[in-house]
Amino acid sequence: MTILPFDHLTPEERLTLIGELWDSLDQRDIPLSDAQRVELERRIAEVDAGTVEMIPWEVVQAKLRARRR
Template sequence: MVDRSQTLESLTAQERIALIGRLWDSLDPAAAAPLSPALAAELDRREAEADADPDAGIPWTALRDELRARLR
């Protein structure tokens, strides 16, 4: 195997992030993150629940502020 550490180390942060994206996109989703039938059913249930009442959640900014307050 070729030592590519020198090549990787010469990449900028932006180039490394782009490479990570290309690698991620090249993965078969079913193989990269297989879902059990139980998990798939739970995700479907949560999606249906969110679709049925989209206003049930809280805005990200409110959640973020609440979490920051807890950390202080």
Template sequence: MGTTRIDISRLSPSERLQLVEELWDSLTPADIPLTPAQAKELDRREARHHADPKRGRPWREVLDEIERRRG
């Protein structure tokens, strides 16, 4: 990969946002490892779900509720 210098301060806000999006899209999940705290929290949530699966809700249902609240 070549190196390109960009004077970010000369970019418009929309150009900077586009740059951020391109950088973000260039990453894969393997490029962003979980922190130990994140892994611990995921393990805790998974254990809680396995202990009482009926407490869980489908993601679509949760998202629909959030969207309804936001109007």
């Protein structure tokens, strides 16, 4: 496998590329450990039960950006 140089990209461009690569994977392509699977199932059950507060991604992004300043 050939690894392409990415140093010409800005950090933001590299993060965007990482996101696009991640999004291109099928869910079945991402192996989970038993502990990860248990945690994922626990979180899904909480959402299904309505026992957790859902926070829109835009709100999370804004809070993270504010923390970086």
